[in-house]
Amino acid sequence: MNPFVFEAPTRIEYGEGMAASAAEILKGLGASKILIVSDQGLVKSGVIAPILKCFQEDQSLSTSIFTDVPPDSDVTCVNKAAAQAAKDGCDGVLAIGGGSVLDAAKVVNIALTLGGDVLDYQGMNNLTNRLKPMVAIPTTAGTGSEVSAVAMVRDVAEGKKLLYGSRFLAPDVSILDPTLLVSLPAKLTAATGLDAVTHCIEAYSVEVTRSPLTDVLCLEGLRLLFQSLPQATKHGDDLEARSNTMIAATMAGIAFTNLGVGVVHALAHATGGQFGTHHGTTNSVFLPYGMQFNLEVVAPRYATMARYLKLTDDKNDEVAAQTLIARVKALSGEIGLPSRLRDLGVPALKQDQLENLASLANSDPAIMFNPKEASVQDIIGIYERAY
Amino acid sequence: MAIFTSTEQLNEVMERLWNKIKADPEMSRQLLKSKLTVRFYYREPEGRLTLDCSDGKEMKIFTGENNVKPVVEMFMKSDVAHEFWLGKVNVPVAILSGKIVSKGPVQSALSLLPVVKPAYAMYPEIFEAAREKKAG
Ligand SMILES: NC(=O)c1ccc[n+]([C@@H]2O[C@H](COP(=O)([O-])OP(=O)(O)OC[C@H]3O[C@@H](n4cnc5c(N)ncnc54)[C@H](O)[C@@H]3O)[C@@H](O)[C@H]2O)c1
Ligand SMILES: [Fe+2]
Numbered sequence: 001m002n003p004f005v006f007e008a009p010t011r012i013e014y015g016e017g018m019a020a021s022a023a024e025i026l027k028g029l030g031a032s033k034i035l036i037v038s039d040q041g042l043v044k045s046g047v048i049a050p051i052l053k054c055f056q057e058d059q060s061l062s063t064s065i066f067t068d069v070p071p072d073s074d075v076t077c078v079n080k081a082a083a084q085a086a087k088d089g090c091d092g093v094l095a096i097g098g099g100s101v102l103d104a105a106k107v108v109n110i111a112l113t114l115g116g117d118v119l120d121y122q123g124m125n126n127l128t129n130r131l132k133p134m135v136a137i138p139t140t141a142g143t144g145s146e147v148s149a150v151a152m153v154r155d156v157a158e159g160k161k162l163l164y165g166s167r168f169l170a171p172d173v174s175i176l177d178p179t180l181l182v183s184l185p186a187k188l189t190a191a192t193g194l195d196a197v198t199h200c201i202e203a204y205s206v207e208v209t210r211s212p213l214t215d216v217l218c219l220e221g222l223r224l225l226f227q228s229l230p231q232a233t234k235h236g237d238d239l240e241a242r243s244n245t246m247i248a249a250t251m252a253g254i255a256f257t258n259l260g261v262g263v264v265h266a267l268a269h270a271t272g273g274q275f276g277t278h279h280g281t282t283n284s285v286f287l288p289y290g291m292q293f294n295l296e297v298v299a300p301r302y303a304t305m306a307r308y309l310k311l312t313d314d315k316n317d318e319v320a321a322q323t324l325i326a327r328v329k330a331l332s333g334e335i336g337l338p339s340r341l342r343d344l345g346v347p348a349l350k351q352d353q354l355e356n357l358a359s360l361a362n363s364d365p366a367i368m369f370n371p372k373e374a375s376v377q378d379i380i381g382i383y384e385r386a387y
Numbered sequence: 388m389a390i391f392t393s394t395e396q397l398n399e400v401m402e403r404l405w406n407k408i409k410a411d412p413e414m415s416r417q418l419l420k421s422k423l424t425v426r427f428y429y430r431e432p433e434g435r436l437t438l439d440c441s442d443g444k445e446m447k448i449f450t451g452e453n454n455v456k457p458v459v460e461m462f463m464k465s466d467v468a469h470e471f472w473l474g475k476v477n478v479p480v481a482i483l484s485g486k487i488v489s490k491g492p493v494q495s496a497l498s499l500l501p502v503v504k505p506a507y508a509m510y511p512e513i514f515e516a517a518r519e520k521k522a523g
Contacts, residue, residue, distance in 0.1 A: 049520045122491055123488070124482050124485075124489045124493050125482075125485035125489075126462075126488050126489065126490040140439070160492075160494075165493075208479055209478055209479070359498070360494070362498070363498030365482070365493050365497060368478065368497065
């Protein structure tokens with residue numbers, strides 16, 4: 001077995017209605033002036049109002065509210081939120097939202113704690129100190145950002161996604177409250193769910209960082225997603241289905257933050273950075289093609305997943321692995337996700353644009369962990385097949 | 388015990404290696420194309436090496452302190468650098484676990500990894516020469 005490191009520093013509190021305990025939890029972490037970060041979609045859907053009410057009722061806490069995080073966040077918004085938090089003397093952060101909000105809040109916390117411009121803190125493991133206490137309340141079941149040690153923020157001007165990675169970026173506490181998912185539209189339920197599916201499959205395929213601890217998270221996470229994602233998409237008020245997808249996404253988050261991901265994420269980051277396509281939706285399109293590309297080196301792993309999910313009992317790894325790829329495609333179709341990149345509004349690219357995008361993907365940190373070496377030409381091949 | 392016995396020895400080995408990389412037409416062409424400025428911070432023993440490709444025309448190599456502003460900074464033990472140039476470091480694992488710390492756009496640094504791979508073959512000779520010089 002490889003030597004491995006496994007870290008899961010975030011305390012997880014799960015329960016229907018659990019979001020109401022955010023104020024207590026932040027107090028327990030020693031915070032009293034809380035920056036609350038969210039986005040306009042969540043304001044409109046009414047998700048954050050009851051949580052804010054709990055804070056207003058607690059005289060021992062004060063809040064500073066920032067609800068302008070755009071999709072995929074942006075360095076400008078992060079700097080703005082950090083300036084607001086500093087002006088208001090915040091000593092703790094609460095993020096309520098999907099991956100965009102959670103990632104933005106993580107990076108805001110860097111600037112709030114350490115000062116300066118967020119561009120200066122990009123990197124991997126370059127933070128040396130703990131940040132201010134942070135609590136995350138995910139409202140999508142997908143990204144795993146509620147437990148991951150990374151954050152990505154879009155630099156709109158540069159058409160790139162900036163990466164921040166540090167164990168200090170994993171929130172101190174994450175509150176998993178499935179009732180918050182009820183308002184998530186079917187399309188986003190499906191897309192964010194497929195992000196989690198991609199995490200399970202890509203992370204399980206990474207060789208260099210794997211361990212039995214991560215294996216169980218990927219396998220069982222994927223099983224829960226296959227079991228409950230169609231139901232959560234069709235019947236958004238089914239709390240059991242919502243809970244399963246939420247817990248599975250968090251399991252996948254713990255897995256990939258210890259393992260890494262692969263070529264599908266590298267392509268999704270590059271495409272999302274250039275064209276602003278939604279992360280989960282973009283992953284869902286690339287996933288079957290990325291799996292097919294990796295098949296020759298990871299067939300035994302895909303086969304193990306297929307058998308664990310009881311999709312097949314075929315002894316032949318190649319055959320069993322193909323069953324998994326087919327099932328992934330079928331799941332995407334069943335929950336209404338597009339199967340082609342062109343359907344996401346991505347324009348047809350000229351050769352030089354294609355090479356540029358593939359080079360971006362080829363230097364994305366996700367690609368380091370892909371089980372099979374992928375050249376720029378290989379990446380162009382995957383892209384073209386997915387287009 | 389650390390592989391390098393002094394800062395001088397470490398800086399000398401790294402400077403020679405990078406000068407050999409500079410003399411290699413293919414590696415230098417690709418590095419210049421990147422226009423990247425990278426600084427390596429070594430510890431145990433201490434060392435600094437800055438590679439400045441920003442003008443796209445000439446690779447500039449400095450050891451020690453200087454005023455060039457790097458885009459990417461990499462921090463590691465000198466032993467890790469040695470193992471890296473021997474091709475023995477699993478870079479993803481080292482980056483994920485913090486053995487190699489990077490500051491700045493990691494993407495840019497990673498894009499250079501495949502470019503400098505041919506230098507793995509150059510390194511042992513340069514390292515041995517510096518060690519023999521010291522022993523002699
Ligand atoms: N840090 C990590 O580990 C990690 C991992 C994967 C992805 N990401 C990042 O996450 C981002 C994507 O996040 P996402 O997929 O969760 O989507 P998102 O956060 O961009 O949200 C998408 C939309 O859904 C709305 N929404 C969210 N929850 C809702 C709810 N309960 N009810 C109604 N509307 C709701 C939001 O208002 C928004 O308009 C990307 O930027 C990606 O890079 C981060
Ligand atoms: Fe993801």
